[in-house]
Amino acid sequence: MGVAERKEREKELRSESIIDAAERIFFSKGFEHATMNDVAEKAELSKGALYLYFHSKNELCMAILQRSLIILKKRMILLLDDNNLSGIEKFARLARLFIAFAKEHPNHYNSLLSYREHRGNCPATGRVIKSTIEENKKINGIISDIIRMGKSDKTVNKDIDADKLSLALWGNFTGIMPSSILSEKVIPNFDPEDIIKYHFELLINAIKA
Amino acid sequence: MGVAERKEREKELRSESIIDAAERIFFSKGFEHATMNDVAEKAELSKGALYLYFHSKNELCMAILQRSLIILKKRMILLLDDNNLSGIEKFARLARLFIAFAKEHPNHYNSLLSYREHRGNCPATGRVIKSTIEENKKINGIISDIIRMGKSDKTVNKDIDADKLSLALWGNFTGIMPSSILSEKVIPNFDPEDIIKYHFELLINAIKA
């Protein structure tokens, strides 16, 4: 009697295909100017059906954000598991990883930045919010692990607080890039990559053993 | 014939009083849930009149954001002009200044974080956008000046790039705090202050002469 299981699977698939549609619409028109009707049409469903899967436009957007975190996480896991690199080297590569992610997935990177905008309008108890937080937790965990790895192999100063530094880095990632948008008009030839790289250089100097 | 001048002044005053009203409404209800009718009522004007002064709800919000930058700038100028402190000491106090600003003006700090949300929907040529960018430029300038001051008085390593570090710091400020909102549920007893302070400590270690 696998009917319940099959239904579950199908529900999951529908949900994913709605997110697919939402990504296309939101990424091309922008969240503000995209409508739920647009999404419904792209998903080949009626508008009402969307609300069987997501509480609101904002929650749908959070689902996209969650995907972004997963993409990023996967890349980070590859880095974490690379046995040819010392801890401090992995740390250094985080800079490149962040930049590459933002360049290769500009829309997903963008979605990360509007977290605040959507979070407030989602029911805090919803499954989407919960699993998004879960992903974020994992990402912070991976950064911490990399730093701790550096402490183990003596390439990172043993007094460094892995958890705090991990959070600071995440702040940089979600802060420097957008602030660059504000600054792009201000500083001629401004290059956010450059800023991130420079900042990492300073930090590496500060934490190496 | 001071009529034109008087009218200009009055127009300026009206504009400011609209921003006053908008601050009260937006800060108490949140941008999303506040309506232009609310603002009009608080400003003792009709809704139509608001649009004589601001192109859109988003532009009105940018005007608030600009105020936030001005408040922050004033505090930074006081620090910059303090003759009792060395360059590196001023740099160190920036951490406290950021934290104090965010604590004492939580709503204004918040408004800074929604820059991206509003920017896209304002005419890029509007006076509000232009003067907001101007303020941001000044703030980055002040941070750079502080760092350069440190290089002059030999408390900061002469190889430090003041402009890049300035942008990195601004990114931290607008990144760590909001990321803390995401993380608050993740890390028990998470304290964003702590993260900022810790991050500054590392940087100070990295840049001191």
Add this chain to the structure above:
DNA sequence: GTCACCGAGTGACCCACGGTCATATTTTGT
């Protein structure tokens, strides 16, 4: 003093859009 003019201010109105719900359709269990 009069009067045409100008621009600030008004608020009824438009309409796009998020969200709902009574109803229809399909699937399931017996």
Add this chain to the structure above:
DNA sequence: ACAAAATATGACCGTGGGTCACTCGGTGAC
């Protein structure tokens, strides 16, 4: 075969940003 349950529909609603034809009072020319 048929009822019950699950899934989907789309007309409809309310809200709220933004507009515009109009009012009104101060201004300055004569």
